Every structure is written in structure tokens, then in C-alpha cells.
Amino acid sequence: MPEASVRAALMITCLGDMLFPDVGVAIVRLLRSLGVTVEFPPGQTCCGLPLFNSGYHAEAAGAARRLVEIFKDAPYVVVPSGSCAWMVKHEGPGLLKDTPLAGEARRLAERTYELSQFLVRVLGKTRFGSRLRGRVTYHDSCHLLRGLRESATPREILENLDGVELVELPGHDECCGFGGSFSVRLPEVSSAILExxxxxxxxxxxxxxxxxxxxxxxxxxxxxxxxxxxVRAVHLAELLEP
Amino acid sequence: MSEAELATPFRDRAGRALQDGFLQQALTIATTKFLELRREAFGEFPEGDALRDRARAIKEATLQRLDHYLEQLVDNVERLGGHVHFATTPDDARRIILDIAKRTGTRMAVKSKSMATEEIHLNEALEAAGVTPVETDLGEYIIQLAHERPSHIIAPAIHKTKGQVADLFARELNRPNVPADPEVLTAIARAELREKFLQADMGITGANFAVADAGTVVLVTNEGNGRMVTTLPRVHVAVMGVEKVVPSMTDLAVFLAILAKSATGQKLSVYTTLVRGPRKPEELEGPDEFHLVLLDNGRIAQLGGTLREALYCLRCGACLNVCPVYRSIGGHAYGYTYPGPIGILLTAMLNGAASVKDLAHASSLCGACADACPVRIDIPRMLIELRKEVDEKKIAPWSERVVFTLVAWLLRHPALFRLAAPLARVFQRPFARGGRIERLPLFFGEWTRTRDLPAVAARTFSERWAALEREGR
Known part of the structure; x- marks a missing residue:
């Protein structure tokens, strides 16, 4: 067990809250088993990435401002999605750069981690118990790979899982076709990429x-x-035994 | 693409491309090959990354003093006996070239592959003026025979399979039963073109670069046709965007080291042709007249605009080959001269932001283009800027603007946001089975036509937090 002094806030994200709550629950239990005190600051909605990517930047700045206030007191902020973490880290400071919250936005960016990065780079933990046996493959999400330049931490965790064989996915770095509103603006193209x-x-x-x-x-x-x-699509956290 | 074709919504044009089996086959083979060759070329070239940074820095520094370098280029081309023309619009450029054709009695013009001449729709203008344009790059030759336009920046006929090319040659060149063998097809084209090179009065090229301090126009080609276009006819006209100027030969070397690797995975292209003015009295070959047409067409306005970085573009096509959208629909569906991720930016530059109100969204913003770009143009960022412009100028549909404004408002009001889940549970009840939704009405059907949607959970994470908090004590 690492030192029990680490305190982290979970940024659940809009999709995580409503569609994948089990992932959030798994993360809370996992982090607690590692001695992390997990907080869930109230009032969370969305990081504003959908607004930002569609060009609604004044509106996205509103979302960024709220995040800064909500996570003001958290020493670390853990996010289960690379894209939302990228939004906070890369775009939040830019959106608030000419406001009194500019410094706070930069501070939030520095303290925010995508889950696998938090586990490996902050907690120094790469070995976990596995909830699954057999062969798995890993899809590099675009924002984690090309936005946050991270391809190592999820693989390190997966490679060290007992009873799990990680096989590289052909075209592992290619987009799945989601792209937020792209998936419904051009559903035929999005689906062709997905296929x-x-x-x-x-x-x-x-x-x-x-x-x-x-x-x-x-x-x-x-x-x-x-x-x-x-084949099932699962979040990394769902494979890890607390 | 014609006005009528552009009247078809982009989504429908893309949909048709997805249904075209030949196109899908041709695209997958060609783009996969290109991107693998590019990866290998840079894999064996550890200096590549540093050179890309250097190339980007040169582009930026050059744009900051573009007037200076253009003046230098003009002086040097004229000193070498060439003529320089400045064209603000495509119409200016066409008029300049037609005037030269008329004065020199040109009846046939052979062309080396050039996107700048595609951009100004030169072939149609030449034909209307009684000058026969003949494309001599194999890909361009194929699509000229087919009366089509390029669908890729460096591989204009990428959308055609070899079988389709054989059928085309059989029909257009009266060669029945020609096999779908690239070597045979190339030999036929070569024989057809040889005569044209000898007959032509004018050679027309683009320019990959122009070296300011030397007055040299640089052509990067693979088939040797560029050499014949620039040496055999009496007159050579080169058309280039103003942003193609580079300060010196030392700078040129940086670009040559990364251009072919990015485009085709070659260390260098087969031919790198350096043209310095017309033939001098002591020289054996070359044209009597050399003309350089410098084309603005919206570029100069972007020196201080949001699309400035797009002026770095080398036209290598690497961003097309890695783009999941381009790889799915090909170039024609975009509807304009320049396809793919960079093409959307260039279309906005040439035709204004309103022309890309749909195309600006033809990207999942996956970032593969920015990673592949030899000069690291941040294409996704500029696509987002274009979306912003389309929204702020109220070019985006009002329904979309209302939805996003409502969503933004909801995100600022967590008490109301929390009601979204219970409301969704009521709404989804008739559709959800086993935590999945297979069919939804109205707009939501855009998702469920091809994909299931996870149902909103019986209890959201927020609703479970109180219990989780107790569990942790």
C-alpha cells in the first residue's frame, strides 16, 4: 500500500455519470484500495469539449470556469476519459486566459490526470489484480494518444495483468469514428470508420x-x-481488481 | 465540381462515395500503401523530426517577410530573362496565360501536374480559347481522358482501379482488350504523349518551390514528363501560389529532404527539376520564353488570418492518406479542388468560410493529419476555428445554434442537469432492452441506425455517490 496521504477528486464526466456509472464505481474502489482518499465534488456536469469542438467557445469557457471552481481544492483530479482530460489540460487555460481565473485554470491543468496516467505516473503503480483471463487488445483513443501523447501507461498496466495477454490491435492508433458531434452529423462516415x-x-x-x-x-x-x-468494449478500470 | 453537384448536400455526396465499391477498393489499397511507405521512410530517417521543425520555422520566417522574398524572386527571374506576372484572382491568372498563348500562337499546351492550375480551372479556359491542353502526368492524363478532376493532391487518379483505367483506355484511345496491367497501360500513355510533347507550343507547370535568391523554380516529379514540358515547347508558363517562395537553396534542401518522404515515402522524387529562366544563347535546350505567374487568390489575406498556418502547406498529401474521413469517401465528395483535411482549410481560404460550413465538420478531429504533416500544421485546431467562424457569423443552421446554446445553459445549471437522467429514463423506456437501445426516433436515429446506444443507467454515478461515500468510511 502506498502512503495513505494522497487525496484525489474524481471528475466523472457527463458520459461517465449517466452511461457508465459502473466505471466510476470501479475507479473509486480501486483508488481507495491503493490508499487514495477519493472525493466527488458536487455540481459536476461536463467539461465543455462538445461545445468547444463545435466552435461554441464562449459557451465552453463557461464550462471551464465552473470546473476551475469545482476542483479548486483538489490536490489531484482524476478523469476516466482522455478527451475530457485533454480539454481541461490543453484548452481550459486558453479559454480562460484573459480572465481572473487564468492562473487557476493553469493550476487545474497541471493537477489533472487521465486515470491510467494517474495510476502509473502519480501513484507509481503498474501491477494490478485482474478481473478477467484471456486475450485483450487496446485501442489508443485519439485525445489520449495525440492530445496527451500517452501510449505507454495503459499498455504497461495491461501487460502486467495476471492471466491477461495483450495483443496489439492493427491500426491501434486510428480513430474509431466517434468524434463527438461528428458521429451524428455524418453518421454514415462515422459508421464506415467504425466498421x-x-x-x-x-x-x-x-x-x-x-x-x-x-x-x-x-x-x-x-x-x-x-x-x-x-467481443466487448470495456474501460481499463473495469479490468482492474481493487 | 459543378454548381449542380455542389447543390447536393455534402452528407449525401459522402454517402454516395461510401456506396461506390470501386472507389472503396481503390482508396483502401492506395492510402494504406502511401501511409505505410511514409512511416517506413521516416522510420529510417532519425533526422526527420528535427528537419520538420526546421522546415516549419523556415515557412513561418518566410511568411513574415513574404513581400521581401517575392520582390527578390521577381528581380532574379527577370534578371535571368523571364517574365513575372501577378494574378490577384483566378480570372486574372487565366487572362494572363491566355494572353501569352494568343501572342505566341499557341495551339496546344502540354501540362505537368499542377494543383494551382486546377485551382484556377485553366484547362476549361484554354479549351474555350481554342488551345488544346494535354495533361502529361499519368494520373492527370487518366482523369483528363475520363473528364474528371483530381481526387488527391499528388495522386489525381487515386479513385480509379487499374481495371477501370483499362476500360477507359479501351474506350477513349480505341484500344480494345487492353489488359489491366499498369506497365502496359503506362506504355500506351507514353506513346500517346510522346507526339504531344513534340507538337506542343507551350508547356504549363506548377511549382513546388521558388528560390528567391536564385530565381529558380523547382518542380518535384516522378515521371520525367515535367522535364519535357519545361524543355521541349517554345514557351514555359509556371503557375504558383505566392506562399511557395523559399529564401535560399539551403532552405530548399530542408524541404526536399522531407517532401517526397511525406508524399510517397521516397527519399527523393525521381526528378527534381530546377528551372532558371528561358534558354540562354549558349544552351542547347529550354524554351524561348519563360513566364512565372504568381497567384494570390485569397492567400495574402490569410497572412493575418486564422488560416495563416495553412500557407505552410507543401501539398504532399500526407494528411489525406491518414485521414479516416478521406480514406472513407475519397476526394471528389469534398466538392472542391483541394480535398482532405488541408483541403477544407484551403477551400475556406479560396472561397470563404461559408463554403465550408459542412466541410468544417467533415473531421472527427482525430489529429492524425497534424501528426503526419511534414510542417506540423495544426489542422484540427483550424477546423475548430472555422467551425467557430461559421457559428459566430450565423452561417450554421439556427436549429444547431439553439441546441448548443441550450446545452451550454444546462451545463451551467447542475440542478437542472441532474434532471436529465430521470427524464431520459422516462423517454427511453419504450426503446431500452437489457441496458441497450437499438432504435430511437427523430434526430437520435442518426446514432441508432448503425449502432446501439447504452441506456441511461438506472442510477447514475452521482446518484450512487452517497452510498459509495458511506462505503469508504
């Missing part, structure tokens, strides 16, 4: 495809169940 991704996933022979982003998971899970696939 290629899922064909690659199924070719690995893995029982599940792991990702660290709720958007990709929603897209891939939606496609997998629609094609009656045996």
Missing part, C-alpha cells in the same frame, strides 16, 4: 477491446453489440 476498427478488433481474437475514453467505448460498444459480436 474498419471493429474488423481489426475482431481479427485479434481478443475477448475485449480496452479503451480509456467514454466516447470511443460508446462508439465501439454500440457497433459491437449491433453486429452481435462476442
Amino acid at each position: 474498419k476498427k471493429l474488423t481489426n478488433v475482431e481479427a485479434t481474437g481478443a475477448s475485449c477491446v480496452v479503451a480509456c475514453d467514454a466516447g470511443c467505448l460508446m462508439q465501439m460498444a454500440g457497433g459491437l453489440t449491433r453486429r452481435k459480436s462476442q
